[in-house]
Amino acid sequence: MxxxxxxxxxxxxxxxxxxxxxxxxxxxxxxxxxxxxxxxxxxxxxxxxxxxxxxxxxxxxxxxxxxxxxxxxxxxxxxxxxxxxxxxxxxxxxxxxxxxxxxxxxxxxxxxxxQHREVACWTDQSVDALQDALDDPDWDMFWRSTDDVSEFTEAAVGFIGKLVDDKIPRTTIKRFPNLKPWVDKTIRKALNSCTAAYNVGTISGNMDK
Structure with missing residues (x-):
């Protein structure tokens, strides 16, 4: 718009x-x-x-x-x-x-x-753990215990969702009004270094750095 x-x-x-x-x-x-x-x-x-x-x-x-x-x-x-x-x-x-x-x-x-604050941490280790968990179930059991493809899909997807919740760790992300989406880890590191240099300079009196 x-x-x-x-x-x-x-x-x-x-x-x-x-x-x-x-x-x-x-x-x-x-x-x-x-x-x-x-x-x-x-x-x-x-x-x-x-x-x-x-x-x-x-x-x-x-x-x-x-x-x-x-x-x-x-x-x-x-x-x-x-x-x-x-x-x-x-x-x-x-x-x-x-x-x-x-x-x-x-x-x-x-x-x-x-506000949604939790995000899933999809690391190589957590993905491997989830893959191992997906290999174990008897998937035919879901088909035998349901009457049609809709019930089968709902049961299978629900079970997969539970495995994801169990195997994929989650972390809490804090969001602040002045935290813009383009400020990534590299920029934050540079800003922190700049702040640290400024604090040292105010104590030592040498502001060159």
């Missing part, structure tokens, strides 16, 4: 969502809203991917940008109105909110949503 004149911002290009064609094609994407104001830019898309657990009907992704100079109360009210409408109209959809919220506390707008 290109930034519109109504936003009052002249720099930048707005918000966008990139879609992996192996997950969902363009024919199964519906635009729910495209709104742009001085306080909030919102692009909401509804997806019908090739595979979803049967308890979900669709995935709604809301890409949000709240500029630093925005009226935070107004921005949260506009976002609350949009998300509440989506939740009421699409009760069985997965609702995802992503973007740049700056100093805004999103919990004030949608207290019933929570």
């Amino acid at each position: 290109d930034r519109m004149a109504d936003s009052g911002n002249s720099r930048g290009g707005g918000v966008c969502v990139l879609i992996n064609n192996s997950w969902c094609n363009n024919a199964n994407v519906i635009t729910l809203t495209r709104s742009c104001s001085p306080n909030l830019e919102l692009l909401a898309l509804k997806f019908h991917p090739f595979y979803l657990p049967r308890e979900f009907t669709s995935v709604i992704i809301n890409n949000v940008y709240i500029p630093p100079q925005a009226n935070m109360d107004t921005a949260l009210w506009e976002l609350h109105e949009a998300l509440t409408q989506f939740q009421a109209q699409h009760r069985d959809a997965v609702l995802i909110v992503v973007g740049d919220f700056n100093s805004t506390n999103l919990k004030r707008a949608v207290p019933n949503l929570y």
Whole structure:
């Protein structure tokens, strides 16, 4: 969504969502809203991917940008109105909110949503352990104990998910408002070295380094 004149911002290009064609094609994407104001830019898309657990009907992704100079109360009210409408109209959809919220506390707008902080650690060792665990089960047992391919798929996928939870360790990632996605490990190391050099310089009086 290109930034519109109504936003009052002249720099930048707005918000966008990139879609992996192996997950969902363009024919199964519906635009729910495209709104742009001085306080909030919102692009909401509804997806019908090739595979979803049967308890979900669709995935709604809301890409949000709240500029630093925005009226935070107004921005949260506009976002609350949009998300509440989506939740009421699409009760069985997965609702995802992503973007740049700056100093805004999103919990004030949608207290019933929570942030995913855990990620799976797919190391060579954990993958080998999972592969060994997948080689052991009698997979025919799932077929014999189910009546059709849908029940078989649900049982097998559920069992695989449990193996993944058991064999793949998870770690908690802390996210801060000033931690941008392009600041990788190399940049953080350089910043830490710079800070350490500065601290030494303020003590020694030699700021050359």
